[in-house]
Amino acid sequence: MSDTPTIESKSIDWVPLEERKGKPSTLFPLWFMSNANLTTLATGMVGAALGASLLTSLLAILSGTAVGTIFTAFHSAQGPQLGLPQMIQSRAQFGYRGVVVICAVVVFSIVGFNVFNQILAADVLTSITGADLPDLWYVVITALALALAIYGYHWIHRFQTWLTWVFLATFGVFTVAALIWSDIPNGQLGLGQFTWAAFLVQFGAAAAYALGWAPYVSDYSRYLPPQTSPRKALFYTYTGVFVGAAWLMALGALVAALFAGASPLDAVRQAADGVLPGSGLWLLAAALPGLVTVITINVYAASLELITMLDSFRAVRPTRRLRVVSCAIVAGAGLLGTIFSTGEFLTNFGSFLVVLLYLLVPWTSVNLVDYYVVRRGRYAVREIFVPGGVYGTWGWRGLIAYLVGIVAMIPFVVTVWFTGPVAAAMGGVDVALFVGLFASAVAYVLMARSLDLDAEIARAEADSKEHGVEAVSFAGRVAPVET
Numbered sequence: 001m002s003d004t005p006t007i008e009s010k011s012i013d014w015v016p017l018e019e020r021k022g023k024p025s026t027l028f029p030l031w032f033m034s035n036a037n038l039t040t041l042a043t044g045m046v047g048a049a050l051g052a053s054l055l056t057s058l059l060a061i062l063s064g065t066a067v068g069t070i071f072t073a074f075h076s077a078q079g080p081q082l083g084l085p086q087m088i089q090s091r092a093q094f095g096y097r098g099v100v101v102i103c104a105v106v107v108f109s110i111v112g113f114n115v116f117n118q119i120l121a122a123d124v125l126t127s128i129t130g131a132d133l134p135d136l137w138y139v140v141i142t143a144l145a146l147a148l149a150i151y152g153y154h155w156i157h158r159f160q161t162w163l164t165w166v167f168l169a170t171f172g173v174f175t176v177a178a179l180i181w182s183d184i185p186n187g188q189l190g191l192g193q194f195t196w197a198a199f200l201v202q203f204g205a206a207a208a209y210a211l212g213w214a215p216y217v218s219d220y221s222r223y224l225p226p227q228t229s230p231r232k233a234l235f236y237t238y239t240g241v242f243v244g245a246a247w248l249m250a251l252g253a254l255v256a257a258l259f260a261g262a263s264p265l266d267a268v269r270q271a272a273d274g275v276l277p278g279s280g281l282w283l284l285a286a287a288l289p290g291l292v293t294v295i296t297i298n299v300y301a302a303s304l305e306l307i308t309m310l311d312s313f314r315a316v317r318p319t320r321r322l323r324v325v326s327c328a329i330v331a332g333a334g335l336l337g338t339i340f341s342t343g344e345f346l347t348n349f350g351s352f353l354v355v356l357l358y359l360l361v362p363w364t365s366v367n368l369v370d371y372y373v374v375r376r377g378r379y380a381v382r383e384i385f386v387p388g389g390v391y392g393t394w395g396w397r398g399l400i401a402y403l404v405g406i407v408a409m410i411p412f413v414v415t416v417w418f419t420g421p422v423a424a425a426m427g428g429v430d431v432a433l434f435v436g437l438f439a440s441a442v443a444y445v446l447m448a449r450s451l452d453l454d455a456e457i458a459r460a461e462a463d464s465k466e467h468g469v470e471a472v473s474f475a476g477r478v479a480p481v482e483t
Contacts, residue, residue: 008152044252064206362405
């Protein structure tokens with residue numbers, strides 16, 4: 001990690017070897033703290049809102065988080081090997097311009113997450129100060145998150161490491177105390193009222209939340225040295241996401257069982273006050289920085305998506321100024337979305353997570369199959385930045401496989417707006433996640449058989465010699481590149 005306290009200059013460009021520093025262990029606090037926040041806690045209350053017992057919710061949370069985190073962790077391992085943002089690397093599957101389709105989905109999901117994050121953060125400030133000024137709080141929260149996003153990668157890592165210790169000293173103590181002194185209602189630790197519908201809604205919410213980081217998780221590992229062990233990058237990302245998400249969702253399920261029908265903040269405050277009178281406000285105050293930094297992480301990542309979209313149609317120089325402007329645009333979009341948002345928090349958030357899962361599953365399937373099965377980590381890095389290069393303008397294989405996954409899921413989906421015929425016949429059971437993963441993976445592998453991978457690498461190597469540099473990335477080694 002750089003010791004220079006300056007604003008990051010890079011965005012979608014390749015990270016040179018001399019700037020690659022740090023240890024994979026730094027990924028744990030980053031992703032732990034990104035998930036150890038009140039929005040994650042609210043996600044753990046989704047099942048309870050549908051009548052799930054505490055035990056049912058816990059089983060769904062642990063299994064859903066375990067499944068969703070698998071994909072996120074495998075994407076994270078790509079960062080040190082390629083030194084590229086995730087969506088730039090996705091040009092290899094979806095094409096130089098075709099990746100814009102995926103970028104648009106990711107930006108939508110990020111702005112949506114930030115709307116919910118800012119609503120909770122503003123409610124925290126209202127509770128702490130007693131001043132019901134949500135629009136003012138939205139502006140303050142956005143400004144703080146934007147400032148950190150502008151400073152960029154290294155400062156984000158530092159803040160998340162510092163906040164991890166603060167969180168352990170506050171929510172760690174609260175969790176232990178709540179488990180010891182809370183009087184859990186009868187029936188909450190049993191499966192007497194178990195329904196597959198409630199279980200799978202909570203499972204899907206947990207899986208979607210953990211999977212939601214996948215489209216930009218390697219953005220936060222791309223500065224690590226290419227010699228970084230993929231297993232270590234995978235391990236620290238997986239444990240960070242899983243521990244943070246499972247802990248806070250489980251805590252959310254617990255407070256929902258204790259205070260049925262209460263909002264996330266009211267439930268936390270009442271639980272804390274029950275353990276130590278007056279401690280509820282202090283606990284919420286300790287949670288506020290975590291909400292701000294998770295907004296930061298989303299703003300930073302979405303700014304890279306915006307630059308990728310712009311560069312896909314009109315080549316741009318990835319300057320510091322461009323990244324700052326794109327961060328401001330994303331932060332502004334989230335601010336406007338928050339100001340004009342309406343409706344019940346948990347109802348809207350649960351529906352949002354379901355839609356997010358459907359949109360991201362086919363992409364993660366295509367990307368991981370391409371990286372680990374088809375190309376096996378071998379990419380012509382320079383060609384990723386060349387319009388009409390070896391990866392094409394529109395990657396029809398990736399785009400068709402993505403569409404196949406979406407279409408295949410439709411009969412199995414369960415949303416507040418539409419329930420697929422197969423899901424309805426199964427009593428509202430949602431297995432669309434697994435259908436989409438399988439359909440996109442099979443479709444892409446079959447179509448990828450027509451790829452001439454040897455010619456692809458040969459062309460890249462010839463192009464490299466012409467420009468006087470190497471530009472081929474192999475799993476475990478990345479060579480210098482000009483862009």
